[in-house]
Amino acid sequence: MIPIERLVNTLNTKALLLGLLTVLIWGSTFAANSYSLQGGFSAGHLLLFRFIVASIIFAIIALIPSLNFRLPEKQDIWKIVLLGIVGINGYHICATFGQLTISAGTAGMLIGSGPIFTTIFAILILKERLSKIGWIGLAFGFAGISLIAIGSGDTAFGIAPGVFLTILAAIATSIFFVYQKPLFKKYSAIELTAYFTWVGTIPFLIFAPGLIEAVQTVPVEVNITAIYIGVFPTAIAYLTWAYALSQSNASSISTVLYLEPVIAIIVAWIWLSELPKSISIIGGIIAISSVILVNFYGKNQNTIKKIQLDPKKSS
Numbered sequence: 001m002i003p004i005e006r007l008v009n010t011l012n013t014k015a016l017l018l019g020l021l022t023v024l025i026w027g028s029t030f031a032a033n034s035y036s037l038q039g040g041f042s043a044g045h046l047l048l049f050r051f052i053v054a055s056i057i058f059a060i061i062a063l064i065p066s067l068n069f070r071l072p073e074k075q076d077i078w079k080i081v082l083l084g085i086v087g088i089n090g091y092h093i094c095a096t097f098g099q100l101t102i103s104a105g106t107a108g109m110l111i112g113s114g115p116i117f118t119t120i121f122a123i124l125i126l127k128e129r130l131s132k133i134g135w136i137g138l139a140f141g142f143a144g145i146s147l148i149a150i151g152s153g154d155t156a157f158g159i160a161p162g163v164f165l166t167i168l169a170a171i172a173t174s175i176f177f178v179y180q181k182p183l184f185k186k187y188s189a190i191e192l193t194a195y196f197t198w199v200g201t202i203p204f205l206i207f208a209p210g211l212i213e214a215v216q217t218v219p220v221e222v223n224i225t226a227i228y229i230g231v232f233p234t235a236i237a238y239l240t241w242a243y244a245l246s247q248s249n250a251s252s253i254s255t256v257l258y259l260e261p262v263i264a265i266i267v268a269w270i271w272l273s274e275l276p277k278s279i280s281i282i283g284g285i286i287a288i289s290s291v292i293l294v295n296f297y298g299k300n301q302n303t304i305k306k307i308q309l310d311p312k313k314s315s
Contacts, residue, residue: 027263053230108264147283
């Protein structure tokens with residue numbers, strides 16, 4: 001069965017629409033970040049601002065009686081803290097500071113290739129097995145990432161420093177996905193997202209000095225964009241994604257994530273008049289195609305159901 005048939009057959013309409021809405025929001029994050037950074041926010045101030053907004057939203061949600069929001073059990077706190085540091089602080093620091101030197105579209109393609117690293121960690125940690133097609137797909141994936149990197153710099157074959165930070169962000173979120181899997185047996189996606197958001201916000205307080213002055217001095221439209229990042233990509237999109245997961249199989253709904261790099265490029269083109277270089281776009285096509293190849297055709301059929309990974313919880 002080809003991927004599109006598998007997706008249609010395993011998802012209901014509501015889950016598919018919510019998944020597409022989520023990916024549309026997440027895909028806009030890269031352009032919104034670039035706009036905010038170019039408009040006067042430092043990377044640190046933008047990170048703290050968006051997570052303060054998201055933390056407040058999740059605090060309000062946690063107080064809604066009908067949700068029966070639970071606090072984490074004592075034995076799970078250290079796991080949640082460590083995962084929050086890696087998946088929230090590690091990912092967002094590398095991704096946001098990385099966008100200081102690379103375009104929104106390039107960042108989107110590099111993050112979109114993150115499942116390549118997720119597969120590697122799944123092999124090493126969860127003992128997942130790949131077929132020959134899977135290994136070929138991984139090889140093409142790294143070739144695609146190399147082309148994206150080569151096209152990121154100002155010179156013909158220069159590599160911008162932000163590429164390495166963004167690849168580290170992709171690795172951080174891959175570790176995050178692999179190790180958070182057991183926690184979903186005990187907590188809902190909304191609960192875990194709230195825990196990770198709150199944990200991740202605390203280290204970002206190191207960027208607090210000067211934040212109020214920054215908010216007062218940047219243009220109004222930049223503040224609105226930063227609020228948008230905090231409300232939608234950092235909070236609301238996680239809620240729509242959680243609901244989509246509750247209505248479908250995680251491995252099926254995660255298929256729509258392959259659209260995120262495409263959306264990132266289109267939004268950056270419309271909003272910022274910004275396009276990655278041709279060689280980067282070719283690399284992005286190769287990398288994302290390899291991810292699809294590995295996920296649909298490259299995994300050992302005897303282990304797929306056992307170790308399916310949950311989709312990304314950071315953008």
